[in-house]
Amino acid sequence: MATIRDVSKYSGVSVATVSRVLNNSSKVKSTTKKKVLQAIKELNYKPNAVAKTLFKKQSYSIGLIIPDISNPFFPEVARAVEDTARHYGYRVILCNSDGNREKEKDYIEALSQNHVDGLLVTSISENSDNFKGLHMPVVALDRSKGKEIPCVYVDNYEGGKLAARTLFENGGKVFAEISGPYNLITAKERSRGFHDFLKKKEKTALTYEGEFDFKHSIVVAGKLLDENPEVDSVFVGNDQIGIALIKEAMLRGLRIPNDLQIIGFDGIEIGGLITPSLSTIQQPIYDLGKEATKLLLDLANKKHVEQTSICMPINYVKRSTTTG
Amino acid sequence: MATIRDVSKYSGVSVATVSRVLNNSSKVKSTTKKKVLQAIKELNYKPNAVAKTLFKKQSYSIGLIIPDISNPFFPEVARAVEDTARHYGYRVILCNSDGNREKEKDYIEALSQNHVDGLLVTSISENSDNFKGLHMPVVALDRSKGKEIPCVYVDNYEGGKLAARTLFENGGKVFAEISGPYNLITAKERSRGFHDFLKKKEKTALTYEGEFDFKHSIVVAGKLLDENPEVDSVFVGNDQIGIALIKEAMLRGLRIPNDLQIIGFDGIEIGGLITPSLSTIQQPIYDLGKEATKLLLDLANKKHVEQTSICMPINYVKRSTTTG
DNA sequence: TTGAAAGCGCTAACAC
DNA sequence: GTGTTAGCGCTTTCAA
Numbered sequence A, B: 001m002a003t004i005r006d007v008s009k010y011s012g013v014s015v016a017t018v019s020r021v022l023n024n025s026s027k028v029k030s031t032t033k034k035k036v037l038q039a040i041k042e043l044n045y046k047p048n049a050v051a052k053t054l055f056k057k058q059s060y061s062i063g064l065i066i067p068d069i070s071n072p073f074f075p076e077v078a079r080a081v082e083d084t085a086r087h088y089g090y091r092v093i094l095c096n097s098d099g100n101r102e103k104e105k106d107y108i109e110a111l112s113q114n115h116v117d118g119l120l121v122t123s124i125s126e127n128s129d130n131f132k133g134l135h136m137p138v139v140a141l142d143r144s145k146g147k148e149i150p151c152v153y154v155d156n157y158e159g160g161k162l163a164a165r166t167l168f169e170n171g172g173k174v175f176a177e178i179s180g181p182y183n184l185i186t187a188k189e190r191s192r193g194f195h196d197f198l199k200k201k202e203k204t205a206l207t208y209e210g211e212f213d214f215k216h217s218i219v220v221a222g223k224l225l226d227e228n229p230e231v232d233s234v235f236v237g238n239d240q241i242g243i244a245l246i247k248e249a250m251l252r253g254l255r256i257p258n259d260l261q262i263i264g265f266d267g268i269e270i271g272g273l274i275t276p277s278l279s280t281i282q283q284p285i286y287d288l289g290k291e292a293t294k295l296l297l298d299l300a301n302k303k304h305v306e307q308t309s310i311c312m313p314i315n316y317v318k319r320s321t322t323t324g
Numbered sequence C: 001t002t003g004a005a006a007g008c009g010c011t012a013a014c015a016c
Numbered sequence D: 001g002t003g004t005t006a007g008c009g010c011t012t013t014c015a016a
Helices: A006-013 A015-023 A030-043 A049-056 A073-087 A099-112 A154-171 A185-200 A214-227 A240-249 A285-300 B004-011 B017-021 B030-043 B050-058 B073-085 B101-113 B156-169 B184-201 B216-225 B240-251 B285-300
Strands: A061-066 A093-094 A118-121 A137-139 A149-155 A176-181 A205-209 A233-236 A261-266 A280-282 A309-312 A313-319 B061-066 B091-096 B118-121 B138-141 B151-154 B177-180 B205-209 B233-236 B261-266 B280-282 B309-311 B315-317
Touching: A006 A015, A006 A030, A015 A030, A015 A205, A049 B050, A061 A073, A061 A099, A061 A205, A073 A093, A073 A285, A073 B073, A073 B091, A093 A099, A093 B073, A099 A118, A137 A285, A149 A154, A149 A285, A154 A185, A154 A233, A154 A261, A154 A280, A154 A313, A176 A185, A176 A214, A176 B177, A185 A205, A205 A214, A214 A240, A233 A240, A240 A261, A285 A309, B004 B017, B004 B030, B017 B030, B061 B073, B061 B101, B061 B151, B061 B285, B073 B091, B073 B285, B091 B101, B101 B118, B138 B285, B151 B156, B151 B285, B156 B184, B156 B233, B156 B261, B156 B280, B156 B315, B177 B184, B177 B216, B205 B216, B216 B240, B233 B240, B240 B261, B285 B309
Parallel strands: A061 A093, A061 A118, A118 A137, A137 A149, A149 A309, A176 A205, A176 A233, A233 A261, A261 A280, B061 B091, B061 B118, B118 B138, B138 B151, B151 B309, B177 B205, B177 B233, B233 B261, B261 B280
Antiparallel strands: A093 B091, A280 A313, B280 B315
């Protein structure tokens, strides 16, 4: 591989001048510039980004730490993050933490030693000091009401209320919920909003704590249905649980939405493609990733940011698992 | 951030010695080692991986270039790649090429300038010289019968045949296919296998060329159904097309599998969770990613590799869109 | 066992 | 406008 020194020799100028034309950093006589460009071409020279990073302490890369890319919510986020990062000339390093604090810590350490310019995180738990004392900006994604860490999020509490209101207004009589795991603040908030609304209407809801993945959800959904055949309205912590519930309900011959109404959360693409299609509280998933990335890059580049905490809108999407 | 020089001063030894204890590269007296370790701890020193990379020309990172992480096939692959890479101490940089040659080229250039140790690629098209003259190993994933480039793949032709045989033996009378885009060798091969088998049985199949994504598939599926109500057996190029076809078929009141049998390709998780669940030709998606990564890392570390071309098994998974 | 020093490929003062 | 040079933080000969 040719180096800047090779180019310098080949074109008979100093490395400083080569660097100058490479970066357009200061004026270079057009004839020498031409010579340099010619040499670069002939030697097929490519600057070594690692050397540049070492000097500049800027790697043009960010770390994306999510629980699990195979969880359908995250590919859409990851895509948004990568698109946005790429647009600004950054690369993204993908990390699956499985919501494991130790694993997350390992990633952070490795990433930091590699001098990434920032971290985008969907942190599994709130009070972790994995992020203390880092020499780079961190933006949290999909975490309710950020603490010290800048974040881009959605009002999960309102989402839960919205689901409850919808089910209630659709004439629900016996309510139930399969929530996400309570150690996730997002899941907790959705649940709280749901119950708070019902309480105001002097209703209660059976509650099952679930997980945000298919396998586990199948089991919980089956259990809910078997133990409570009288339930007619269910709010689930995310769309994956919703899809599992639909499957189990159909297996048991329930008619949806006549016998059972279901509202999910997230708005992942597949929810609209199954039959019956899943009504849901939709988050702007792509935009969440996009805004988070923008915020992170602004922070990394020490731009002035108005808001280090951005709340994105949610809305109810009526599809076929609800009557209205 | 403390540097190796700080540690050296603090502990009163040379940087060389610090480096030696850091890397266990040669014997260091245990008392001095202790001193160094102590200094490292007190200064909270972390080696700068960028500097190391510059010197060693090894970054412990690989690039993963796929068309689109939001396409449900790829998250499973990406997860496998990241798990495996991580296991060997490597990081992975995620790149979405959208099957665009220029974009792919840009990524390769950037990655190569950042001295990644290798590239894992799902190349959209065969004869691209984007990979010519690279100074790092490349492994292709999910590409039929590799040419010069090492690859990990599946016998798509056999898969197509298997689908045809299954549909035929299930008593299909009027066959059709919604293939993937023909510019993808994988799609082409699946299609070829399907038609070849039918030909032997003196049957033919209507063919629609589709895309490997939901949105487009909905349209094509609807068209197929409307234009050919007599079709009773359809092979689709991947599971996403299959899911779209199920949706459209149910919309039209067709009973599955009585009126219409469908076989997909891939075996993505969601296929088993919808109702009716999608019968499919399953690839070992996770293992594909895992083996490809292992192969790439072996290549990157100049280990002896027996096979630079690995064919993984496929199998038919009967679910609810077929009778047998 | 240990240290001095060169150098990985680049940028940015600083001098001319 | 352009060149010289001192690093960025690390590893690795080579000597001692």
